[in-house]
Amino acid sequence: METSEFESPIRIAVVDDHPLLRDGIIAVFATQPDLELIAVGEDGEAAIRIYREKRPDILLLDLQMPNVDGVEAMTRILSEFPEARILVLTTYSGDGRATQAIKAGASGYLLKNSLRTELLDAIRSIHRGGTHFDRQVFGAADREAKRLTARESDVLELAAAGNSNKQIAARLSLSEDTVKGYMKAIFARLGAMDRTHAVAIAVRNGLIEL
Amino acid sequence: METSEFESPIRIAVVDDHPLLRDGIIAVFATQPDLELIAVGEDGEAAIRIYREKRPDILLLDLQMPNVDGVEAMTRILSEFPEARILVLTTYSGDGRATQAIKAGASGYLLKNSLRTELLDAIRSIHRGGTHFDRQVFGAADREAKRLTARESDVLELAAAGNSNKQIAARLSLSEDTVKGYMKAIFARLGAMDRTHAVAIAVRNGLIEL
DNA sequence: GGGAAAGCCCCCCGAAAGAGGGGATTGCAG
DNA sequence: CTGCAATCCCCTCTTTCGGGGGGCTTTCCC
Structure with a gap:
């Protein structure tokens, strides 16, 4: 906790269509001085727009969203900004889109029923250049090579x-x-x-x- | 905002299996002096146990949960405490369990993608003895009389x-x-x-x- | 250039599904 | 008591499904 407190904070954007969940995430960030929430959105279009305008250090992105869905938004952002670091949040561990997201270049994958600490770990590890893939998702992702053409x-x-x-x-x-x-x-x-x-x-x- | 601030606060219990969402709800309550969060749980069993032990004024209950599911927990609580006031939270508007929940005696029904203010409105209106049913759910509930034996x-x-x-x-x-x-x-x-x-x-x- | 994977097409045949009828019993509500 | 809904059972007939084979291109990667 006593590292250099004067580094610039990690700038984070959150895109999810559930206001209450967003509030939860925002509340978690509010307690962390090294994390700064710079933008919030609720669909894939917003994710793309926010990325272009603000270039967050990390984008927290839900996969299930109206309009442009998460995978689509992610693909577009990464083709425009290959260095983008995106942490995918999802509800289901068995979600087949997990595999898609990982292949599309997500830096991390987290289940929505994760703990606060897991979220923070994931963000910090990704910001340091690492990755963070939830075990359940990881297991599910390769256990079932289940995807369709x-x-x-x-x-x-x-x-x-x-x-x-x-x-x-x-x-x-x-x-x-x-x-x-x-x-x-x-x-x-x-x-x-x-x-x-x-x-x-x-x-x-x-x-x-x- | 300037009503009698010395009334005893509304005692609320939250049961949901998503920690981050719980955090969101908790964060919302923390800003409201007339609401007091007295217990938190993550499955239907916990909901029943909490109700027996703490008798919250309002129980916020998710329908999709491991072990004992929401409808089941609600039915049991209401058979034991018919005066219980339960606000159901759910992810999907088309959920057929909405109808079940309403018939089982829920005091309110709210989608998880509701706004903070809707959550607060719902809680206060239920505490005053009213009900609060999300329009989307309501519409979906009677549009499809779809249920199975x-x-x-x-x-x-x-x-x-x-x-x-x-x-x-x-x-x-x-x-x-x-x-x-x-x-x-x-x-x-x-x-x-x-x-x-x-x-x-x-x-x-x-x-x-x- | 060889192979893998996707995308298309064709055959036969037995088993399963679904549409169409017909019943029966409970138990509960009006 | 009567009606209704839920639960259970039986028959025939046609269509559909799914298993088993067999092909053919094109594209992309090593």
Whole structure:
């Protein structure tokens, strides 16, 4: 605690669509003299705008948000500012987007049900140039190589909406056999017994939108 | 702000499994002299224990929690203390449990993405003997009279886990025809095209656990 | 250049699902 | 007492699913 107190504080921006959670995070920062909250936003667009305008040292970013979602915002920010340090906050440990986020270049990944101290550790370690990945997420991320290709998600989302293979084929201008082929691939990937199970797994892992 | 400041404060307990969100709520209360946080917990069991021991004026309760879930905890508390005033906090507006919670006797219903002021309004209005139901939830609650009977949820959950009708029948000690009968009832209730669609709808409405 | 992975397409066939009917019993509320 | 909702059971028929094979390009990476 007695390091050089006169270093400039770590400038942090928080983007999350839950006001109460933001308040929680803000309250945590308020007790830390070396952390300065410089901006707050509630969607992906705000994240991008804030990054461009303020260049925070660390951006705390939720993945589930309206409008532009977290992964999208992150990808865009990182393509513009490759040096950006982003700490992803998420609700679910099994979230398939965890893998996406990590691949997209997040500096850290934290569950929303983390403790205050974990949040602070994560921020300081990232600011020192390190990374911080929650064990649960990490485990979940590689335990399940569960992700779907673009086409597979299309197919599965349509199935979740109550379409038969034939209807999916019509909707996507494919042959029914092709759709069946994707279904087989989906089952294999997710370890599902049937389409119903596949939808359940995909939802649990944040792989498709309902 | 200049009402009788010497009334005894409103004693509040918060039960939610997200530490950071709890911190947010706690931080909000800390700024309000007429509100006193007397207990904090992170699951349904804790909610029941806290209610028995401390009898808070208002219990702030999350619906999605490990172990004993929110609706369950609420039902038990209200059967023991019918005068209990419980404000339900939830993440999703389309949550089917909203209806359950309201029927079970919640005094209020608030989305987690509410503003600080809404939280305070809700607490004060409930403490005065009123109720507070978020419009979004309210709308969602009666728009969809979507709920399932106990047996129907059992069947659908097993279907979501990848079981065939035959397997479900075996698991529940029913005939396959009976399971098919439940399936038909489920489709009719939820307006689903098939089991896959039914699972998607049920999940979106918080009707089944994955 | 070789291989892997995604994206497409085709076959057969048995098992499962879903639509359509028909019942029965409880138990609770009006 | 009557109606209704929930729980349970049975039948037939057609469609769909999912497993098992087999292909073909293109793209991207080593």
